[in-house]
Amino acid sequence: MKEMNMSDLTNKYHISVMPEPDEMPMGLQSGSGSAASSSGSIESSSGSSGCDGMGVEQDCTITLSASGGNADPDTGSIEIPISAAGSAPTAGDCCDLNEPDYSFWVIEVLSSISAEGPWESADSSLSILPDAASPQQALLQGTLNKGGRFYQIRLSASATWSAEESDNDCENCSGCDSCTAETETTLIAYRPCPSGCDKTVTVTPKLNPIYRWVIDDNACAVTLKVRVILIFFNPTREIPEPDWTSTKIENYKSMFASTVEDAFANNYAIIADDIICCPCTSYQPMLKIELTNDEDAIQIGIMSGVSNYVIEINGVNESKRDWTRGSIFNIETIGIGPNNDRSDISMGLKESSLEKTIKSTPPSTSPCHNIEQIIAAHEFGHLIGLEHPGQDLTPVAEPGSLADYEADADGLMSCGMSLRKKYFEK
Numbered sequence: 001m002k003e004m005n006m007s008d009l010t011n012k013y014h015i016s017v018m019p020e021p022d023e024m025p026m027g028l029q030s031g032s033g034s035a036a037s038s039s040g041s042i043e044s045s046s047g048s049s050g051c052d053g054m055g056v057e058q059d060c061t062i063t064l065s066a067s068g069g070n071a072d073p074d075t076g077s078i079e080i081p082i083s084a085a086g087s088a089p090t091a092g093d094c095c096d097l098n099e100p101d102y103s104f105w106v107i108e109v110l111s112s113i114s115a116e117g118p119w120e121s122a123d124s125s126l127s128i129l130p131d132a133a134s135p136q137q138a139l140l141q142g143t144l145n146k147g148g149r150f151y152q153i154r155l156s157a158s159a160t161w162s163a164e165e166s167d168n169d170c171e172n173c174s175g176c177d178s179c180t181a182e183t184e185t186t187l188i189a190y191r192p193c194p195s196g197c198d199k200t201v202t203v204t205p206k207l208n209p210i211y212r213w214v215i216d217d218n219a220c221a222v223t224l225k226v227r228v229i230l231i232f233f234n235p236t237r238e239i240p241e242p243d244w245t246s247t248k249i250e251n252y253k254s255m256f257a258s259t260v261e262d263a264f265a266n267n268y269a270i271i272a273d274d275i276i277c278c279p280c281t282s283y284q285p286m287l288k289i290e291l292t293n294d295e296d297a298i299q300i301g302i303m304s305g306v307s308n309y310v311i312e313i314n315g316v317n318e319s320k321r322d323w324t325r326g327s328i329f330n331i332e333t334i335g336i337g338p339n340n341d342r343s344d345i346s347m348g349l350k351e352s353s354l355e356k357t358i359k360s361t362p363p364s365t366s367p368c369h370n371i372e373q374i375i376a377a378h379e380f381g382h383l384i385g386l387e388h389p390g391q392d393l394t395p396v397a398e399p400g401s402l403a404d405y406e407a408d409a410d411g412l413m414s415c416g417m418s419l420r421k422k423y424f425e426k
């Protein structure tokens with residue numbers, strides 16, 4: 001924590017009670033106290049029988065409020081004064097009230113990137129320092145762990161009045177009671193970003209129902225979410241293979257998303273050019289595939305069997321092709337299967353595409369020879385805009401040629417499974 005005086009605090013720190021996001025200047029805002037909704041409760045009322053006017057007869061109440069305060073944006077250290085106000089019970093003629101005993105405690109601390117939540121458990125260490133000279137007041141102090149976040153701090157306070165027998169002549173009295181009131185209040189504090197880090201990442205709105213980026217400042221992750229519908233075909237072949245069964249389809253569906261997502265699981269961090277260190281210093285790129293039955297999603301055709309199959313392009317009058325691997329078709333209509341089923345699928349994969357397989361074509365002298373790959377992950381890379389490494393060469397390699405792959409043989413967007421920084425730069 002830097003050394004600073006109170007004027008520094010006033011200029012740089014910011015804690016407010018129940019703030020509105022629009023009213024959050026980056027300075028100390030001496031927020032008005034939010035009065036606790038008080039609920040007094042009487043704890044002890046026995047022992048006053050037989051002695052009219054004896055003991056503590058009325059409910060006692062307490063309110064709790066907090067206002068202003070300081071936060072150090074660099075360390076998260078906070079100091080917020082809190083104050084209780086008690087309303088004493090009536091002691092009666094035969095008892096004299098003592099000064100109440102106050103106590104304060106922190107019930108729970110939650111945090112969120114928005115003042116409206118959603119709230120999650122916060123890693124914080126807060127405690128309450130009593131004020132010996134003024135027991136109804138105290139200082140909430142400690143550390144809020146992350147900048148750029150709101151903190152919901154639930155506090156509780158209690159006051160207990162005890163009484164002693166007065167000098168009045170009261171007969172048949174067994175003693176004086178006590179009264180304890182307890183209350184709870186919630187205050188919202190905001191820890192600003194450290195100096196120079198006062199930019200907040202804006203969560204991208206849902207731009208597109210198929211692809212969307214989701215920035216999660218809680219997990220410090222940026223996730224590309226892709227909605228996918230899998231369509232299962234039994235394609236035409238010279239030598240037929242077994243058709244899909246419902247069991248095989250369910251197995252494939254249950255494996256597809258996790259297999260492709262795992263292939264893109266990485267150790268890269270996205271760090272913005274501008275300093276954005278609040279609340280996250282960097283973001284973990286992730287891929288999330290959401291399987292749906294909605295035909296507005298990306299359509300991926302999954303072909304039964306493992307051998308080459310025939311597709312008809314742009315109708316029966318056009319050429320037929322022997323299709324070997326999955327790929328982006330970029331073709332408006334293709335025909336697959338015995339009835340020449342039409343589809344505008346974006347990609348065709350074979351039943352075996354979730355297993356690691358060796359690309360069969362490269363010669364033994366090629367760096368691609370004998371390298372294993374999960375075809376579905378490679379093809380999904382194309383679907384999200386990634387190209388073969390040869391597309392970065394000068395001159396550019398012929399798309400799909402051996403040179404196109406050999407430029408980075410081990411890469412997922414080539415013949416292997418290795419991830420590259422470039423895949424996450426989009």
Ligand SMILES: [Zn+2]
Binds near residue numbers: 378379382388413
């Ligand atoms: Zn490819």
